[in-house]
Amino acid sequence: MPAPSALSVRIRMYRQGLGDCFLLSFTHPGGVYHMLIDCGVLRGTADAADRMRAVVADIKQTTNAQLDLVVATHEHWDHLSGFLQARELWDSITVKQVWLAWTEDPDPSNLVAQQLRESRSQKVAQLHGLIGDTQSALDESSRQGLASILEFFGDPPPPGGKLTTRGALDYITAKPNGNVKYHTPGEPPQRLDGVDGVAVYVLGPPRDTKLLFKDQPSSRQSEVYESNDALTLTDSFFMAVNGMGSLGQSGVDEALCLPFDKHYRVDPGSAQTNPFFVEHYFEGDDGWRRIDGDWFSAASQLALALDSDTNNTSLALAIELLGSGKVLLFPADAQVGNWLSWQSLTWSVPQQNDRTREVTMADLLNRTVFYKVGHHGSHNATLKQFGLELMGRDLVAMMPIDQATAERQGPKDDQGRPRGWNMPFPSLLARLNEKTQGRVIRADEGIPARTVLSEAEWERFTQACAEGPDKLYVEYTIADV
């Protein structure tokens, strides 16, 4: 029978706005181990840099400027911005180790990761190019919608802006002097240096590209991208965006740009003097049936696919407290495909007595007592059947959401009001409240008010919670018992 463990973990959720920043402090017999998961806030948040500086100042103070581990889950601004916005403070903090997902691995042998990053930055640049081009027929509402999705990648890429997600990742990766680990699901559970009694399971991002991507890259074998000239839909679309202006110039491959042989083409100039097109397109009916800008709607699809694919590269972690078997789930912004891939995971964990212990994902979910709600409470980032429904009875959830900010996002409706993002998703929030019996801690609302739990149980819960000054953070402590 093991001795009662003296281990506990305090989860501090910063309340900087719509974005993730979690400081986990493991108190163990040998001291305190500080682990930071992400540090960012959505672009366009008021006083974003000031808020992030306040957050990082608190991190610095709490950890004595010594972070044992920083996890950067994926390349989105609302998870990384703080590394750049509070750079001066970060310069004075020591980071011993950094964890990233395998998809960020710069090793040239990791082809998929390489091409994934290249294609990502290329698409970001192309989409920025599209919304920046004021000559294009893109309508205002689509432009706003696109722009607001692209906020997730920070400034437009250089030379336009300096504060990009890539830059933030590069900064934090350089901090621990090479002590950077790239994690792949299925690898043996990780230990935290110097801490006994904690195992960290890597759940995602999946290796299977089918589960990783919504926007299927042009790969014939599942592991490797094709580098030949097979055109993808994205290519075809951007070829149209970028290439048409240069038609007729030498070096532009017309065959790839145009769906038909060029002698079938009537250019817009000639069409305006062609009686058929004048009658049936240009002048026929005051323009209500024209389609000049409709084809851009594909851009929002591409942007969504890009966003979803990036979310899906989230490094998803389950942290097990070995004494009690309690599990803390941090899926970052993993989308459905990432969640689905966990189902097949199992681990053989060596025990002290030379035996091994089989751990399955269902098992981990069953023992989950803490859930960091994925993707700010959007609908498609929390799996139902093989996810929330399996989680334990004593569940507490933290949701890094700022609903007021979410409501200001998105394209505007006909009355000029922003449509808002649907975060948190109402029925998900309702189910979370049922599962946790009211113990959903939201970044924008802090410690919740009692609903269904008995007063005694609520007392127990609130005693484990605390709020920081000036709504800086809210925290919850879990003992390994």
Add this chain to the structure above:
Amino acid sequence: MISESMYQAYRSDKHSAQVSSPVFRRLRGYAFDPSLSVQMETALVNEVVFKVPWEDDLQPGPVGEYLEVVDYDPASQSFYEPVRLDVPQVLAQDGLEPCEGRPQFHQQMVYAVAMTTITNFERALGRWALWSPRPYEPHADPNRSDYVGRLRIYPHAFRGANAYYSPDKKALLFGYFPASSNDPGNHVPGGTVFTCLSHDIIAHETTHALLDGMHHRFIEPTHPDSLAFHEAFADIVALFQHFTFPEVLRHQIARTRGNLAQQSLLGELAQEFGRATGCYGALRDAIGRTDPETKQWVPLVPDPNAYQTVSEPHQRGAILVAALFDAFLSIYKSRVGDLLRIATNGSGILPAGELHPDLVNRLADEAAKSARHVLHACIRALDYCPPIDITFGDYLRAIITADYDLVPDDNRRYRVAFVEAFRRRGIYPEGVRTLSVDSLRWPQVRSQYYTELFRPIFENLLLDFSNRARYFTSRAEVYSHTGQMCGKLHELIRHAIIQPDYREKVGGLHPLATGMVFIAENQNLRPGQIEQFPRDKHGHKDPKFEVHALRPVQRVGPDGDVLNHLVISMTQQRHVPIGRDETITFRGGCTMILDLKTFEVEYCIAKSILDDARLERQTNYVLNRFGSSLHATYFNHRCGENIVEPFALLHNDL
């Protein structure tokens, strides 16, 4: 002696042959899509000649009575010259030769398939098809509408694996895209796939437009079934159109040895599109699917729970499609039972090997006939649907009732086949006690109220209408005349309910009967509810209502019975607050079917505007419907707000 002028007259006289216009214009095209033309097995049957109704003054485009094809590809900054189908060289060889690389053939293909679809639709309906009207601009008078004579078709509207009907533009937009290199099917990886060359996709999108022209409110997503119904109906029309190609039908009957429950081209939709987007098989299949792992085709087993659990519109629609195809298979089987027995000396068990060509022909005839009957039943049922908030259950009842009216003696048990197929998939209409054909039929109205209330109004209305309806010479005339009649009916009802004695009667009329509240002091209203109804612009205190459509129906049944009905649909809206500052537009209304021989209301198919359960269901649905997609998260839509391009959204994954 023949003078020069006589020669000239002789040469210029186009009508010297004294031949009247042809009935059909013959146009070559693909029965399915280009991918089947590069497979030995199907190449021969894939190229068919569409026989579309002859249009005398068909313009380049083609631009005709119903359609105008305008080939502009904004992504490529290219226009393509319109095809001229009346050029002798084109006429003499049944149109242009099928060719993927020539935009003019694409124009011909969309025209041919869309016209075929329209013709089949009109044949079943027994009247001209009209496109849904365009809301009148400027906003000063939102109740008036503009007549839309032609549906616009853009064969190369955008780059994307999608095609859709745009209710705002009254246009079909077809996309093109590079084939996925995962499983390019019969394509060069990255080769271009044109959605406007797929028979199934063209027929599907055209049907969306036809359905919208008949039931404009069906595009409002008020129930999980609403958009699913739109999709399913469009699929049904595309599917059953396969059975109108005799060569294809004979070929597939021979291949499946008469067993249409096997995998066949007939039950599959959009093969090329499906494969090119990486689905491994057809985009949709009414009777089975290709397992993505094993790549083997497996028949679909009806799942009685599917209707309760599936919510994505296409998948949900597939349940309805499968049910109707199932009904078709039962009917076909019962029709060919005797043939198979005759061919096999009574055993009914076919010997191994190929079927006798005569037997194939006879089976093909029966398959074509069964398909036509089912399709016509499906289309006729549209007249018997409520004007708003349709469910699959309502549709089953509409099919049964429509069929009952036209074919009272169901000696082939068609109606049982429909009911059984729906039951197997767990689709039960609400408020029906048993699933017998009798209880599924809409209840007939035998109420004094209707007679007293509506008969004088209808008699007044129809003094000149029904007679004139037979002599319309153009669709525009039908449109403007029915529009006037709708206005007149509205006025007559409005006028009647101001009369005190009449008002008293109407006040007692339960909204369950007509689905609507006609007067402010209706006894069934709860306090505060009357405030939720918009009022008439004339300053009446009574709730506003709308006479949506008037449709004369004349049909002849197989026994020579003549049906002479008038279908009237009326609707009304209520703005119900939900949540903090949002309101939901909740509609009620009815479809009344009037027998023009007796002036009696036969059926009144109503959805009550005071139905709290329905309101709650709609509220829940509207709040959660966009839930499952990332698109929903970032492009949040407010409830009741009109969505730009609802079908474009539907046809995409994200």
